[in-house]
Amino acid sequence: MTNAPDSSPRADLAIVGAGIIGLATAHRYLSDHPGCRVVVLESEERPAMHQTGRNSGVLHSGVYYRPGSAKASLAVAGRSSMVEFCRRRGIAHEVCGKVIVAVDRSEQERLAALAERAVANGVPAELIDRRRLAELEPYCDGVEALQIPSTGIVDYSAVCHALMAEITAAGGEVRTGTAVVRLAHVAGSVRISTTGGDLEAAWLVNCAGLRCDQVAELAGAAGGYRVVPFRGEYYELVPERSYLVNNLIYPVPDPSFPFLGVHLTRMVDGTIHAGPNAVLALAREGYSWTDISRAQLREHLTNRGLWRLARRYWRTGAGEVWRSLSKAAFTRALQRLVPDIEADDLVRSKAGVRAQAMDSAGDLEDDFAVTHAGHTTHVLNAPSPAATSSLEIAKMIVSRIDR
Template sequence: MSAASTSTPHVDLAVVGAGIIGLATAHRYLADHPGRRVVVLEAEARPALHQTGRNSGVLHSGVYYRPGSAKAKLAVGGRSSMVEFCRRHGIAHEVCGKVIVAVDRTERERLAVLAARAVDNGVEAELIDARRLAEFEPYCAGVEALHIPSTGIADYSAVCGVLIAEIEAAGGELRTSTRVVGITESADSMRIATTTGDLEAARLTNCAGLRCDQVAALAGAASGYRIVPFRGEYYELTPERSYLVNNLIYPVPDPSFPFLGVHLTRMIDGTIHAGPNAVLALAREGYRWSDISGAQLREHLANRGLWRLAQRYWRTGAAEVWRSLNKAAFTRALQRLVPDITVADLVRSPAGVRAQAMDPDGELEDDFAVTTSRRSTHVLNAPSPAATSSLEIAKMIVSGIEA
């Protein structure tokens, strides 16, 4: 071994990205392999600033996802694991249940399909009439609803805090303000170039979220996947109107569109969040219309799959943009579920950006997606329910490292 390589720090596992999946992976690896050296590399000054820190805090039950898919399996197991983790560590959470509400006959038919899917996925669910719906949500309008008692809410930022504390207690290291700029894989190690110095790792796991495809490309493991960022914008009900929502109220999703639609969610602090819509972001971290990246614009314009998506969903996409620009239109979407909500009841809340992968065929990836090289693992699609599923995703990743 050369003097240069001897002086380069060496670890057993380098994890890129300190969101909830990256932290859960480092935590799981150290739990399974006490005494090994692990470093988590985070480009931002603090962990969990993007998808993890800006999500709605929902503990998803697993009702929406295609039976047999990774999302379905990992959401069901992950919800139970996350509830147990929160209980064990005294993290704020509540299994409060939710309703998915049909407002007309067409939606009742789609609701019946969801009810059957819940059965296939092993999720407890009950179709209820308007009278029963009013018992759960007195201000909600609907002809029928699917009640999912296992859905809940949790403080995922607090979960990350516990994961970091236990990683560091086990000898792991979190390096913030450290961006990965190069990856070279050899027969026995990964050499990782970062903005704070190089290191070598026996294994690398990429959980970089909005930048995961770029990190994977450095390792030659993107496999044709690319991230298409979608901004989700939220409002919040004013405190004096929070009584309009008890827990979680969701619409029946459009099966042809890969988002759940504008909904109402009680957060763990008691506030009621409304949203999100889904508009194409003009930067990876594009939380506002004014956040524009020239590189991202060029990537969008060159993306033939995105053009095909726009042709297919242009009406839906136009409606999402209109709701983004027009508060009254956003309010009308909410009034389908809770008619008493008015424009004056809503105040802006921080937006999030979903790291949605497009597959090599130019289609939006519907399931979790992971690629591998000889010494690296890359999580290339992990939108909702990834936070719910994070402990089980970590278990899957670590078992794959050892395989």
């Protein structure tokens, strides 16, 4: 998996982070600049260990995001690019569609607003009644739904394996177990000190995910952004109850909260995942309540923006924590969508951590965020739908480097 480093210390492009965005960027650069030397530096022992390898595997349509935002345009284009990439390489995926369900009349106005946003973003969508919803999802209960036929599912880990294979075939290197510890701007390039030795590159792209702000600080490019890690916890339906969900069932999102709410997703292997909730993680890689970092606790306690966020959303946040601690509460959230689900139908699945950027004003960044300093580019906010959008994000980054 790891290529031995070349004896030459110079690269045309160095990328920090071998998640899907880092690998897509390396792949795109080599496609546009054949023969150039590209080195991907990954601190973990294998690629895609965090956000990429622990997400819900959804090919997002782009329906939720503010019209004109990078998330909206890159998700729409990225879904099509990713489907084509998977089709050409035989990677497991399916464009199966999803429904966003209003469980009572109080949610219909928000659902109608979401339908308008779909039109603005160029996302095919149709408001359907209870009868049509029952045809699509017989066990789902709602008064109305928004059907999004372009949503799909995919194995993002398999996408990363394909990207790696093509990167190495084109002469690129992926160095795992190699953490960046220092960056220095020099004339026309950047000097990179790592745990595996030094490297000089004409350009560096930081796609370090949960650690992206820390890498950006080494280059003086954090721009006031700070990553706040939120853990998303999942359950899985036991196989004999998987018939309760055909494809993807989502709630109408709360517009005052920057997460989509607990939903039900069929994965490409046929399993049904339920979740995630959203609770503040106590470590960057804090996949359970027992994963605690003293450094992260200090960051949380001294983060005034986080305290303001807690005051604003304390009721919602308390509900998320309660769902984390109580399986019965988590089950009740799912029963709003599929009443027949019982606690005994659910078994724990692996959690993920979302690298959510907070800006200098203490607000959660709601769009993709990229900064630049010298010969470095830093992807500082790339949560969902970043995996869907990854090929288009890579295209954008390489275009900026070329300019």
